[in-house]
């Protein structure tokens with residue numbers, strides 16, 4: 085079969101949201117770039133993660149909200165139109181057709197090579213194309229590995245016969261299974277349990293932990309657990325799957341480690357992510373296949389000389405989120421361009437060459453019911469890091485704007501204040517409609533805005549954002565109580 089050879093300034097492996105942004109920044113900076121993609125341009129996020137999952141969840145959230153709003157409860161008592169929701173999900177996943185994204189690559193001046201890319205020594209990548217050809221790509225300046233992550237599966241013996249769902253099937257299934265068992269208590273498990281229970285499945289969620297969402301503030305996880313229970317999800321905590329088989333009538337028979345059993349039509353393994361580095365030629369540059377690719381804060385891979393190899397997005401394991409990967413891509417793009425043009429790099433914290441927010445302020449919304457929006461530290465993380473923080477809590481339902489939003493509003497906000505600097509270092513909001521509050525908290529943390537100045541950031545009446553004022557008042561009043569009279 086034929087082999088062709090091409091040279092570009094930058095070679096990007098993986099055309100997910102992150103690879104697309106690295107290539108775009110390189111071209112915008114005046115370099116040539118090629119991107120290699122083995123599946124669909126747009127990556128996991130577009131077809132089997134963010135977009136389809138939120139396509140399933142948004143109608144569910146709106147339906148639940150309507151039931152709680154005076155005057156609308158009766159009209160919302162009709163069940164969801166499941167076929168319409170699934171059709172909406174399909175549109176959100178662009179019907180698994182990447183033509184529009186390929187068009188965007190063309191318009192941005194980025195070359196596309198379809199096939200499996202593998203490193204073949206310093207600055208070299210070979211691509212095995214679907215039609216059996218080999219394309220050898222050489223990078224003058226940089227190779228960026230943006231190959232993302234895949235579902236990590238637990239060590240169950242007969243996975244092949246079991247045919248479990250991963251996040252891919254959970255976001256693309258053509259119909260709701262009658263009974264769905266979900267293993268895991270993380271974001272994928274919670275979001276998919278929320279969606280499929282509302283779309284007609286009877287969901288059982290199996291968590292080895294004692295709570296859901298082990299990385300969020302416990303009050304937020306508790307609100308979500310209560311709501312899932314109310315919606316009919318069977319939550320089994322402190323247990324895991326000891327064994328599972330697919331029987332003659334295509335059911336999954338599951339035995340839990342506490343000795344109980346259950347039967348489901350599908351089993352979703354939502355047990356975390358693994359880096360897509362097992363078949364990437366990492367050994368050709370002295371790295372271990374299958375591992376996350378650790379980088380410095382400029383996204384240069386550690387352990388490889390010459391500052392030519394970058395790992396950006398999920399594959400470096402720093403923050404497995406689309407928006408954070410795209411942030412990394414903008415920074416890595418600047419580093420690649422400025423190194424290529426031999427401009428100096430500014431390696432101070434918060435400069436355009438340093439991925440500081442990955443360490444200080446990663447925002448995330450869990451699209452559960454209610455939503456959880458968080459950024460920066462949780463109280464547990466602050467304690468683990470030995471950081472002294474003041475914890476300020478407020479019940480969001482006591483804010484006029486929340487009462488307007490929904491008379492039965494239940495939710496809680498927490499900010500963590502660094503008393504030495506009088507700035508916020510962590511924030512969590514749990515409640516309906518809190519996702520849009522997150523950016524304000526992110527600005528407060530990344531801008532290191534002193535509380536004295538935050539008093540001048542006036543929230544509009546009557547909005548949920550008034551919770552900011554109540555948090556400041558709570559903090560002030562507590563300081564007064566604590567001060568000697």
Ligand SMILES: Cc1cc2nc3c(=O)[nH]c(=O)nc-3n(C[C@H](O)[C@H](O)[C@H](O)COP(=O)(O)OP(=O)(O)OC[C@H]3O[C@@H](n4cnc5c(N)ncnc54)[C@H](O)[C@@H]3O)c2cc1C
Pocket residue numbers: 097098099100101102103120121122123124125126127128129130132133134135137138199200201202230231232233251255272360363364396397398399403404405406407408409
């Ligand atoms: C169910 C689910 C829901 C999620 N929801 C959200 C959300 O709401 N918000 C959010 O911010 N994040 C969400 N995430 C996380 C988000 O999907 C990832 O953080 C994001 O996709 C990472 O982007 P990436 O470009 O690094 O990797 P990916 O999106 O995984 O893209 C990597 C690309 O590289 C390609 N590739 C891999 N190996 C090779 C190779 N050797 N050669 C050529 N191409 C290759 C792959 O085919 C893929 O297209 C969710 C994840 C899941 C699983």
Ligand SMILES: NC(=O)c1ccc[n+]([C@@H]2O[C@H](COP(=O)([O-])OP(=O)(O)OC[C@H]3O[C@@H](n4cnc5c(N)ncnc54)[C@H](O)[C@@H]3O)[C@@H](O)[C@H]2O)c1
Pocket residue numbers: 237238239267268269270271272273275291292293324325354355356357403404405448449450451
């Ligand atoms: N809205 C969003 O932003 C969003 C949505 C979905 C996913 N994501 C991203 O995707 C990432 C992956 O999510 P996830 O939920 O798959 O992973 P996770 O790491 O958040 O949770 C994994 C869960 O599986 C359990 N688990 C792991 N191995 C197990 C085993 N062998 N047996 C039993 N249980 C096991 C863990 O205890 C945990 O409860 C998240 O870190 C998040 O960044 C983001």
